[in-house]
Amino acid sequence: MNLYEYLSQGIKHFTLIDPDKSVDYLRIARYALEAGTDGILVGGSLGITASQMEKVVKDIKSVANVPVVLFPGSLSQLTDAADGVLFLSVLNSLDPYFIIGAQVHGAVLIAKHYPRLEVISTAYVIVGDGGAAGFVSMSKPIPYTRPDIATAYALAAGYIGFKALYLEAGSGAPQPVPPDMVRAVRKAFPRVLIVGGGIRSSEVARSIAREGPNVIVTGTLAEESPEKLGEIVRAIKQR
Ligand code: 1GP
Numbered sequence: 001m002n003l004y005e006y007l008s009q010g011i012k013h014f015t016l017i018d019p020d021k022s023v024d025y026l027r028i029a030r031y032a033l034e035a036g037t038d039g040i041l042v043g044g045s046l047g048i049t050a051s052q053m054e055k056v057v058k059d060i061k062s063v064a065n066v067p068v069v070l071f072p073g074s075l076s077q078l079t080d081a082a083d084g085v086l087f088l089s090v091l092n093s094l095d096p097y098f099i100i101g102a103q104v105h106g107a108v109l110i111a112k113h114y115p116r117l118e119v120i121s122t123a124y125v126i127v128g129d130g131g132a133a134g135f136v137s138m139s140k141p142i143p144y145t146r147p148d149i150a151t152a153y154a155l156a157a158g159y160i161g162f163k164a165l166y167l168e169a170g171s172g173a174p175q176p177v178p179p180d181m182v183r184a185v186r187k188a189f190p191r192v193l194i195v196g197g198g199i200r201s202s203e204v205a206r207s208i209a210r211e212g213p214n215v216i217v218t219g220t221l222a223e224e225s226p227e228k229l230g231e232i233v234r235a236i237k238q239r
Pocket of ligand 1: 016133168169170171172173195196197198199217218219220221
């Protein structure tokens with residue numbers, strides 16, 4: 001089964017590890033794997049070098065029995081030590097660099113240097129707080145109260161042909177993407193739907209899981225209270 005098929009089936013929990021924030025990344029990865037996470041995303045908005053990325057991904061791969069997937073915030077975050085890459089286009093950025101500029105450079109790097117990576121074209125849609133991702137990518141985040149605008153982006157992403165859509169409230173966001181927005185986007189986007197940002201409790205994870213996304217991501221919680229991951233994974237699976 002390839003990564004895309006894996007992401008398409010059922011509902012999954014992925015743990016985000018940001019090498020810039022998580023010095024003790026192997027400890028977090030072990031907690032997450034023990035908790036039953038279905039995959040590890042590696043990446044971040046700022047401060048990650050290519051050699052650091054390579055080392056972190058290789059170390060995590062050496063303990064992980066689940067896919068390890070790149071979630072790159074910049075061109076320096078590509079390595080073929082991973083199983084695949086979310087090839088992100090920030091649809092609501094106001095700067096063309098984040099919509100297609102970085103992708104043109106990244107595509108050549110992947111084709112020449114990392115051809116084994118499975119590439120998952122991903123519409124990155126930033127909502128509400130947006131966190132560092134929203135700020136760095138010069139985005140105009142969709143207000144939490146406007147599922148209709150999120151739906152418009154989801155329809156566009158579907159018609160353009162993106163394989164996945166990542167609905168992002170931003171790492172550490174004070175509020176996650178509201179369930180009614182997840183529901184609206186789920187209806188409008190036919191392929192893999194990933195939701196993340198600001199999910200810190202099993203109640204919130206469950207309320208989002210009930211709207212039928214394919215993947216729910218937690219990062220800050222994994223850094224701050226990895227012992228709570230088991231509860232989150234169970235809430236998602238039992239929705
Ligand atoms: C950020 O969606 C991810 O890109 C995870 O967010 O750190 O808030 O869990 P948190």
